[in-house]
Amino acid sequence: xxxxxxxxxGAASARLAGRLRDAVPHGRGLPAEDWDRRHRGLxxxxxxxxxxxxxxxxxxxxxxxHTLAESSVVAVAGVVAGIRRLxxxxxxxxxxxxxxSASALLVHFSGGYIEFHFHxxxxxxxxxxxxxxxxxxxxxxxxxxxxxxxxxVDPSAVYNHADGAAHPWKWAGIHAGFVxxxxxxxxxxxxxxxxxxxxxxxxxxxxxxxxxxxxxPELLDEVLRRIxxxxxxxxxxxxxxxxxxxxxxxxxxxGAPGEKGAILPPDDAIAMRIAQTGQPAVIEDARAEIVxxxxxxxxxxxxxxGVPLLVAGERLGMLDVGTVERRRFGASDLTLLExxxxxxxxxxxxxxxHERDHRIAxxxxxxxxxxxxxxxxxxxxxxxxxxxxxxxxxxxxxYDAFALPGGRLGLVMxxxxxxxxxxxxxxxxxxTGLRAYAMEGHSPAEILxxxxxxxxxxxxxxxxxxxxxxxxxxxxxxxxxSAGHLPPLLVSPGGEARYLWEGRGTPVGSPIEGxxxxxxxxxxxxxxxxxxxxxxxxxxxxxxxxxxxxxxxxAGDNAALDAEGLCQLVxxxxxxxxxxxxxxxxxxxxAPELGPEMRLEYPAxxxxxxxxxxxxxxxLAERGTAIEARQDIVLAASEAAANAVEHAYGPADATFxxxxxxxxxxxxxxxxxxxxxxxxRDDEGRGLVFMNALMDAVQVDPGPAGxxxxxRKRVGAGTRVGPSS
Amino acid sequence: MVVAPREDIDIATADxxxxxxxxxxxxxxxxxxxxxxxxxxxxxxGIRMLFGLTERLRRRRQRLRLVVPDDGAVRRVLDIxxxxxxxxxxxxxxxxxSGISAGGTRG
Numbered sequence: 001x002x003x004x005x006x007x008x009x010g011a012a013s014a015r016l017a018g019r020l021r022d023a024v025p026h027g028r029g030l031p032a033e034d035w036d037r038r039h040r041g042l043x044x045x046x047x048x049x050x051x052x053x054x055x056x057x058x059x060x061x062x063x064x065x066h067t068l069a070e071s072s073v074v075a076v077a078g079v080v081a082g083i084r085r086l087x088x089x090x091x092x093x094x095x096x097x098x099x100x101s102a103s104a105l106l107v108h109f110s111g112g113y114i115e116f117h118f119h120x121x122x123x124x125x126x127x128x129x130x131x132x133x134x135x136x137x138x139x140x141x142x143x144x145x146x147x148x149x150x151x152x153v154d155p156s157a158v159y160n161h162a163d164g165a166a167h168p169w170k171w172a173g174i175h176a177g178f179v180x181x182x183x184x185x186x187x188x189x190x191x192x193x194x195x196x197x198x199x200x201x202x203x204x205x206x207x208x209x210x211x212x213x214x215x216x217p218e219l220l221d222e223v224l225r226r227i228x229x230x231x232x233x234x235x236x237x238x239x240x241x242x243x244x245x246x247x248x249x250x251x252x253x254x255g256a257p258g259e260k261g262a263i264l265p266p267d268d269a270i271a272m273r274i275a276q277t278g279q280p281a282v283i284e285d286a287r288a289e290i291v292x293x294x295x296x297x298x299x300x301x302x303x304x305x306g307v308p309l310l311v312a313g314e315r316l317g318m319l320d321v322g323t324v325e326r327r328r329f330g331a332s333d334l335t336l337l338e339x340x341x342x343x344x345x346x347x348x349x350x351x352x353x354h355e356r357d358h359r360i361a362x363x364x365x366x367x368x369x370x371x372x373x374x375x376x377x378x379x380x381x382x383x384x385x386x387x388x389x390x391x392x393x394x395x396x397x398x399y400d401a402f403a404l405p406g407g408r409l410g411l412v413m414x415x416x417x418x419x420x421x422x423x424x425x426x427x428x429x430x431x432t433g434l435r436a437y438a439m440e441g442h443s444p445a446e447i448l449x450x451x452x453x454x455x456x457x458x459x460x461x462x463x464x465x466x467x468x469x470x471x472x473x474x475x476x477x478x479x480x481x482s483a484g485h486l487p488p489l490l491v492s493p494g495g496e497a498r499y500l501w502e503g504r505g506t507p508v509g510s511p512i513e514g515x516x517x518x519x520x521x522x523x524x525x526x527x528x529x530x531x532x533x534x535x536x537x538x539x540x541x542x543x544x545x546x547x548x549x550x551x552x553x554x555a556g557d558n559a560a561l562d563a564e565g566l567c568q569l570v571x572x573x574x575x576x577x578x579x580x581x582x583x584x585x586x587x588x589x590x591a592p593e594l595g596p597e598m599r600l601e602y603p604a605x606x607x608x609x610x611x612x613x614x615x616x617x618x619x620l621a622e623r624g625t626a627i628e629a630r631q632d633i634v635l636a637a638s639e640a641a642a643n644a645v646e647h648a649y650g651p652a653d654a655t656f657x658x659x660x661x662x663x664x665x666x667x668x669x670x671x672x673x674x675x676x677x678x679x680x681r682d683d684e685g686r687g688l689v690f691m692n693a694l695m696d697a698v699q700v701d702p703g704p705a706g707x708x709x710x711x712r713k714r715v716g717a718g719t720r721v722g723p724s725s
Numbered sequence: 726m727v728v729a730p731r732e733d734i735d736i737a738t739a740d741x742x743x744x745x746x747x748x749x750x751x752x753x754x755x756x757x758x759x760x761x762x763x764x765x766x767x768x769x770x771g772i773r774m775l776f777g778l779t780e781r782l783r784r785r786r787q788r789l790r791l792v793v794p795d796d797g798a799v800r801r802v803l804d805i806x807x808x809x810x811x812x813x814x815x816x817x818x819x820x821x822x823s824g825i826s827a828g829g830t831r832g
Contacts, residue, residue: 606737609736631798634798635768635801639768642769642770689769689806690805
């Protein structure tokens with residue numbers, strides 16, 4: 001294990017070196033502004049000496065020439081120190097030499113009086129103001145050399161005692177030693193100052209006001225980066241309480257990226273302590289504690305410090321740092337963490353409130369969109385709602401579709417002016433109001449003025465455009481009225497597309513007295529209606545006519561697609577550069593003509609009876625069957641279907657088949673199930689009674705593969721009605 | 726108590742409707758009105774349910790009256806099975822309600 005020892009020895013000496021580096025001032029110098037101010041002061045002191053020293057020399061009775069010559073050293077230093085284009089080092093060196101020369105001259109002029117040596121100590125203290133090694137070391141060297149050389153050449157100029165004169169280098173050493181001690185004391189003061197300065201810088205770094213302008217994820221990452229930098233931690237983590245009160249890692253530094261979103265088990269020691277007390281907590285040796293935070297476990301973190309994230313006393317979560325090396329986090333570390341927590345907690349709260357607001361409006365709006373559209377025979381619907389890309393608030397677009405009595409279908413496409421919760425709530429009121437008026441049997445042109453009054457009563461000043469279309473599936477026609485909304489697009493099965501510009505009126509809720517009208521258009525089998533909001537055709541860069549044309553061509557060229565296919569295609573083809581508004585889109589497609597013979601298969605479930613009725617009803621209407629005969633045939637077929645459902649056995653996915661044929665003025669139905677009929681019970685007998693009463697001929701044929709009910713009814717020659725005649 | 730279903734009454738919906746009516750009608754009420762104006766079709770399962778419902782209400786000393794328009798598939802089916810012999814058929818909700826309140830049955 002020699003290698004191991006040498007490695008750990010190397011690590012230990014590196015640690016020692018690091019600790020020494022930490023204890024000694026870094027002397028990286030002062031900010032330029034501080035250096036300038038201190039340097040200016042020191043230069044003034046140099047100049048004071050440049051004047052005072054010769055005065056003192058003359059007063060001591062030295063010759064003028066001698067005095068001035070020797071004192072000029074101080075003045076020269078003052079001049080050099082004042083030359084701005086020289087760097088900091090030469091200028092501070094000049095100050096150092098100038099001040100110490102002044103000390104040396106004072107000692108010299110005094111005749112070596114020991115009391116004048118005090119001047120050296122004052123100068124040393126002054127020079128520590130530079131917080132730089134150069135003037136400092138220069139000063140110590142100056143004292144040593146000056147005392148030694150000076151003492152040897154002219155002892156009385158340096159020392160006023162016999163031993164000094166006799167052993168000048170010994171006394172130079174002693175003096176330099178004291179100077180060194182004074183310097184050391186200064187060094188410590190200087191180091192503390194430096195640390196305090198660094199601390200202030202660190203605090204500024206983690207609390208900088210500009211940080212709060214960052215989007216939340218970037219803010220958290222940046223604060224964590226600065227904290228781990230300042231505290232030299234290996235990990236830094238922000239965990240927030242979710243709605244279930246569990247701590248979830250929101251951002252982390254030093255952990256794997258996948259740990260974001262991890263839920264902290266509730267027994268994690270530091271998390272538990274902070275959660276329980278709402279106070280900062282420190283763990284010096286995590287080996288003795290329960291650590292379940294995956295970031296801490298993965299990095300085998302040894303020491304931890306954490307603080308709660310508080311807003312108005314409410315605990316949002318915690319901020320913690322960890323080190324792999326054992327370390328005692330102190331009060332100042334916790335202060336720094338707390339200051340950082342104070343900076344980020346309000347930002348988190350703000351972001352959460354904003355998100356909640358946005359979500360409420362969004363949920364409100366989405367709750368108003370129909371979850372499913374009515375399943376009616378002979379028509380298929382598809383719809384999309386595409387929020388604008390950068391939208392931060394729910395838009396005011398909505399659509400609705402509902403079944404009305406008499407095989408009719410109500411379709412709504414609307415757009416409330418404005419966004420957010422207010423728009424969404426008006427939307428909800430209009431939606432409910434419109435459904436209610438439609439259910440009461442009002443026509444489109446009667447519904448719009450009522451809605452407009454409702455909107456004005458409920459919500460002063462907010463308007464909406466909307467389009468209401470009532471599709472009559474039996475008649476094959478649509479009645480529609482528009483309250484300032486964009487016209488629906490009608491596409492024939494052959495692909496001819498045209499906008500329905502008729503039936504236009506005032507937006508609902510508008511302050512002016514509105515006028516409304518309605519129009520009607522035939523809808524042939526296979527026809528398509530496209531309803532939409534302005535986001536689909538209108539944008540800042542595309543003129544609306546281009547948008548109209550694009551939609552018209554797209555829908556016309558793809559008339560063969562089903563509702564879902566066309567809906568998706570239209571959404572896919574919105575030029576991405578034009579998306580700036582929400583888009584709501586509804587495509588309604590009437591089933592194509594069924595023809596004189598129809599073969600259908602249904603699952604053997606009770607709900608299929610209704611589907612049989614609806615399909616037959618549409619087919620019989622298409623065949624031009626009179627209403628009474630239609631009802632009889634539909635009910636008879638429904639009874640046969642109900643029997644087929646009741647007799648189904650065997651595989652769960654059993655089916656029954658319906659064949660309907662219209663020829664020579666007669667309707668013929670064959671309903672075949674996969675079972676064999678048991679002796680009829682009472683009510684099944686009633687079903688047969690019905691069939692017999694309603695149809696001209698009924699024949700039950702129990703075949704080996706299943707029972708077939710064959711029914712006939714004369715309906716006359718039959719005249720086709722409806723738009724497709 | 727007036728119950729006005731809007732869906733067809735058939736093999737898929739009949740039983741649920743019966744439960745709905747029995748639950749909606751309090752024991753203190755003299756009877757129930759089933760308004761079938763909005764119903765397009767009643768099949769044999771629906772007829773079975775109507776007979777059963779009449780009987781169950783009668784056991785609670787309550788009467789059932791149906792509101793059925795003069796024309797349409799529902800009237801036709803009820804005529805075929807002679808339902809009016811079991812419970813009176815009215816043309817309007819008002820007539821049915823006053824029929825129950827008057828305590829008169831034609832059955």
